[in-house]
Amino acid sequence: MKRRVAILISGRGSNMAALIEAASASDFPAEIVVVISNRADAGGLERAKAGGIPTVVIESKPFGKDRAAFEAVLQAALDQHGVELICLGGFMRLFTAEFVQRWFGRMLNIHPSLLPSFPGLDPQGQALRAGVKISGATVHFVIPETDAGPILMQGAVAVADDDTAETLAERILKVEHRIYPDALRLLASGRARLEGDICKKSANANPDGTLISPTAG
Incomplete structure (x- = not known):
């Protein structure tokens, strides 16, 4: 069973593209199930769509310094897609210690x-x-x-x-x-x-x- 992976981006998503390409191989042990960006203008969103990957935008700016509120919405999106592992690909948003602990050992940068x-x-x-x-x-x-x-x-x-x-x-x-x-x-x-x-x-x-x-x- 392939592990379900979310990629979090804020920009062009060059590492995202490398991960998507690798995961397209039949023997790769993970599948990219969603790309999530905290910026609607992130160039990587179009690259993900071109690769057939679902995308989600959760604008972080309206949350200001309330990281926990942003992370609650993010976690809901991760849960919705059954995400097991997270890869950060130029994601320019700091996490709370609570969110990091929740994903410890399952989130890469x-x-x-x-x-x-x-x-x-x-x-x-x-x-x-x-x-x-x-x-x-x-x-x-x-x-x-x-x-x-x-x-x-x-x-x-x-x-x-x-x-x-x-x-x-x-x-x-x-x-x-x-x-x-x-x-x-x-x-x-x-x-x-x-x-x-x-x-x-x-x-x-x-x-x-x-x-x-x-x-x-």
Whole structure:
């Protein structure tokens, strides 16, 4: 039985599109049953509709700072579609601790850095200012703290000397599109488990994988 997944977006939904494409495969252990946006003008809504995915708009602006009221409407939509897992895809709305706890272990987010390094805004710029040689993306379980939570999967890219925040972000985005579907596959298939603050996998798909940058040759 495929796990029922909602994707929450606020913008263009590029990671959403990657998840929808992956879930279209017959052997993928999850199905995208709804895309929910807190903005009616989110570009990802049309992309979802084009992929045959039902969409729901719950404008967050009228709720102001009343997160609980917004989440009550959101939860009703999730219940209506029988959602079991949530993937955040550029969803620009903070949750209450109560909502996060309700979905703990069942809600994923992706961030364009190798967490716990460079959380928050402008992670690519943070990475360049720190002079790191490797950056990347992280899929993690959502907890009340922003860009934190047990790490499910990471993907890395080398940082070039002439990189800008924009060029680095472009390369990291390609990694995001690769690892987010793989992370959802792990979770939906039951091959990822939480042990306290650590996420462990029943099998390591790439036990000998290394990335060293820059090379000495």
